[in-house]
Amino acid sequence: MNRSTLTVPPAGTPQPEPHPEASVGVPLGPHYARCFGCGPDHPTGLHLEAVSHDGLSVHAEFTVGDLHQGAPGLAHGGVLATAIDEALGMVVWLLRKPYVTGRLETDYLRPVPVGTTLLITTRCTGVVGRKAYLEAEARLDAPDGPVAVRGAAVFVEVPAAHFERHGGGAGGMVPGREVNP
Numbered sequence: 270m271n272r273s274t275l276t277v278p279p280a281g282t283p284q285p286e287p288h289p290e291a292s293v294g295v296p297l298g299p300h301y302a303r304c305f306g307c308g309p310d311h312p313t314g315l316h317l318e319a320v321s322h323d324g325l326s327v328h329a330e331f332t333v334g335d336l337h338q339g340a341p342g343l344a345h346g347g348v349l350a351t352a353i354d355e356a357l358g359m360v361v362w363l364l365r366k367p368y369v370t371g372r373l374e375t376d377y378l379r380p381v382p383v384g385t386t387l388l389i390t391t392r393c394t395g396v397v398g399r400k401a402y403l404e405a406e407a408r409l410d411a412p413d414g415p416v417a418v419r420g421a422a423v424f425v426e427v428p429a430a431h432f433e434r435h436g437g438g439a440g441g442m443v444p445g446r447e448v449n450p
């Protein structure tokens with residue numbers, strides 16, 4: 270992957286510790302029912318489902334459907350980036366602090382046909398101040414299937430007020446926009 274230095278933790282950054290209340294070994298569920306990435310109530314969303322086994326990484330699945338095409342029969346690259354972004358967001362959600370994507374890098378290694386189930390693994394590689402460094406890998410149809418997409422990102426911690434100020438709702442403060450723990 271052509272990694273920029275921006276998504277690599279500085280040398281000497283210690284391994285992050287999982288949050289003691291991180292959900293481990295159970296389905297993570299959606300953070301928001303209408304989220305395009307994970308929300309079950311989104312009519313055309315990706316409906317990502319995920320689990321974490323260690324509180325610092327996530328295994329997510331996304332099946333590419335007709336609504337996700339770019340070229341005929343193939344997933345749109347932006348949709349794949351969205352799936353990666355969502356699975357990265359699930360990792361920082363485990364850290365129990367609000368984060369947003371600051372920078373997202375993607376490398377597309379193989380076409381992804383409609384009907385493929387992508388197995389996406391994401392992990393946190395370091396936390397420095399407000400920045401969480403993350404990486405991702407998406408494989409075709411099996412945990413040892415060919416790698417189709419790699420990703421790397423910096424997420425930036427924000428105050429909860431970020432969502433209220435810019436989106437008009439956070440943490441159940443607006444009816445119909447309840448956020449799951």
Ligand SMILES: CCCCCCCCCCCCCCCC(=O)SCCNC(=O)CCNC(=O)[C@H](O)C(C)(C)COP(=O)(O)OP(=O)(O)OC[C@H]1O[C@@H](n2cnc3c(N)ncnc32)[C@H](O)[C@@H]1OP(=O)(O)O
Pocket residue numbers: 275300306354355358359367368369370371372398399400423425426427429432439440448
């Ligand atoms: C409790 C209630 C919660 C309720 C709700 C929960 C919802 C849980 C959401 C989950 C969602 C999941 C889905 C996927 C995740 C999205 O898709 S999030 C949506 C997409 N992202 C956005 O909308 C972010 C838009 N950008 C921004 O708001 C602002 O630019 C940012 C990212 C917050 C940064 O602004 P800022 O707070 O002014 O911070 P700033 O001082 O500029 O930067 C802080 C540090 O980050 C670094 N940084 C900033 N931007 C970048 C960048 N692009 N590249 C590299 N480094 C950067 C800076 O260099 C700086 O580093 P240091 O100087 O500390 O070393």
